[in-house]
Amino acid sequence: MDVWPGFPSGRALAGFLSPMIRIDRITKAYGGVQPAITEFEFNIEPGSVTVMVGTTGSGKSTLIRVLAGLEAPTSGRIRWDNGSNNPFGIVFQEPRLMPWLNVRQNVKFGFGLKRTKESGRLADEILEQVGLRAFSRYYPRQLSGGMAQRVAIARALVKKPSLLLLDEPFSALDASTRTRLQQHLMQLWTDRSLTLFFVTHDIDEAVLLADRIVVIKGRPGRISHQFRVDLLRPRARQDKGFQALKERVLEALADQKSRS
Amino acid sequence: MALTLGVISGIIPIIYRLLNPTIQAIRSVPSYAWVPLFILWFGIFEASKILLIGVGAFFPLYLATVTGIRNVDRKLVEVAWVNDFRGWSLASRVLLPASLPGIFVGLRQGLGLAWMFVVAAEFMGATHGLGFLLVDGQTNPGASLVWPRIDRRSGLRTSEHLNR
Numbered sequence: 001m002d003v004w005p006g007f008p009s010g011r012a013l014a015g016f017l018s019p020m021i022r023i024d025r026i027t028k029a030y031g032g033v034q035p036a037i038t039e040f041e042f043n044i045e046p047g048s049v050t051v052m053v054g055t056t057g058s059g060k061s062t063l064i065r066v067l068a069g070l071e072a073p074t075s076g077r078i079r080w081d082n083g084s085n086n087p088f089g090i091v092f093q094e095p096r097l098m099p100w101l102n103v104r105q106n107v108k109f110g111f112g113l114k115r116t117k118e119s120g121r122l123a124d125e126i127l128e129q130v131g132l133r134a135f136s137r138y139y140p141r142q143l144s145g146g147m148a149q150r151v152a153i154a155r156a157l158v159k160k161p162s163l164l165l166l167d168e169p170f171s172a173l174d175a176s177t178r179t180r181l182q183q184h185l186m187q188l189w190t191d192r193s194l195t196l197f198f199v200t201h202d203i204d205e206a207v208l209l210a211d212r213i214v215v216i217k218g219r220p221g222r223i224s225h226q227f228r229v230d231l232l233r234p235r236a237r238q239d240k241g242f243q244a245l246k247e248r249v250l251e252a253l254a255d256q257k258s259r260s
Numbered sequence: 261m262a263l264t265l266g267v268i269s270g271i272i273p274i275i276y277r278l279l280n281p282t283i284q285a286i287r288s289v290p291s292y293a294w295v296p297l298f299i300l301w302f303g304i305f306e307a308s309k310i311l312l313i314g315v316g317a318f319f320p321l322y323l324a325t326v327t328g329i330r331n332v333d334r335k336l337v338e339v340a341w342v343n344d345f346r347g348w349s350l351a352s353r354v355l356l357p358a359s360l361p362g363i364f365v366g367l368r369q370g371l372g373l374a375w376m377f378v379v380a381a382e383f384m385g386a387t388h389g390l391g392f393l394l395v396d397g398q399t400n401p402g403a404s405l406v407w408p409r410i411d412r413r414s415g416l417r418t419s420e421h422l423n424r
Contacts, residue, residue: 068342109340
């Protein structure tokens with residue numbers, strides 16, 4: 001396993017010593033056939049941005065679904081160090097907004113059944129943060145792709161989770177919207193002291209956002225490389241360090257193809 | 261009743277498996293086959309007619325409700341699931357609203373079939389109504405009596421659809 005030398009950046013350093021989630025030899029097989037992922041083992045540190053990259057079909061989304069509780073692992077376990085009631089939010093590849101609810105109602109949907117008198121105010125607050133307060137009464141069909149995805153992020157964050165899971169959230173967006181939303185996400189990460197676990201197939205995105213990049217390979221997916229990223233934020237794509245790391249991740253992925 | 265059964269069958273897979281084959285079997289029985297049985301069981305007065313109309317409206321609404329709920333986008337259900345919606349809260353907050361368009365289609369089809377069954381019901385010893393007049397035209401005999409009734413029936417359906 002190739003670990004890029006250097007300390008994790010910023011807040012991740014503290015978390016490195018006490019992981020928030022321990023993913024302990026997770027394997028997931030659908031219907032008893034060949035597993036989608038096998039023997040996954042790594043930690044997610046509080047305050048860090050962990051980005052998982054891999055080719056299509058390597059099991060990235062499967063892992064996020066297992067983390068979110070949408071799939072039960074075939075073997076292995078996930079240990080939450082702060083107790084099992086630790087709230088998390090999830091953003092999917094598509095916004096998945098309820099078409100019959102307006103923007104504000106969709107955001108409040110994120111509270112589930114635990115609505116309080118404060119819910120409305122908190123929903124307005126997060127809508128303000130994602131720049132959509134003026135669109136509270138709009139319905140999903142009236143929003144652009146980027147706006148809808150921002151509503152999905154707001155819905156995931158409204159109950160103030162400590163962990164945000166993101167499953168290729170910007171992959172369906174155009175390049176400029178994606179860049180804007182990446183900046184927006186990092187602003188929210190700073191403002192809300194979030195831990196991010198991000199799945200993507202976009203290497204640029206991974207290097208831009210991550211404290212740590214986990215590369216998965218083959219079918220069934222296995223972790224092949226991990227890179228710690230100590231580039232300063234905000235990161236520039238033309239920076240030499242950025243390009244060097246990008247090359248290394250690309251090499252790791254190419255290596256993955258030759259092995260799979 | 262169709263709505264309630266449809267919702268229950270749509271939400272609870274075991275109920276669907278138990279109930280659906282029987283309902284599908286009953287659905288394939290031609291409406292006229294019920295007429296003698298309903299007359300025997302409920303007499304020739306209003307009860308048997310209302311039940312026959314009810315049978316006609318039941319199946320489209322039941323099927324539309326079950327299909328609507330079972331075809332709700334799994335992605336929306338997953339969003340509800342990760343936000344801790346379960347059981348009744350999941351049904352009322354996601355499954356029912358998402359399947360309403362399908363349910364309304366079923367209601368519309370049910371309404372249309374109910375009209376057809378009204379005519380069928382009026383064949384059962386009625387003294388007035390379109391069905392009665394059709395039988396009257398047939399037995400008396402004369403196509404001139406039958407055609408205006410069919411036209412009136414079509415006219416009713418047309419007016420039903422004009423507002424949509």
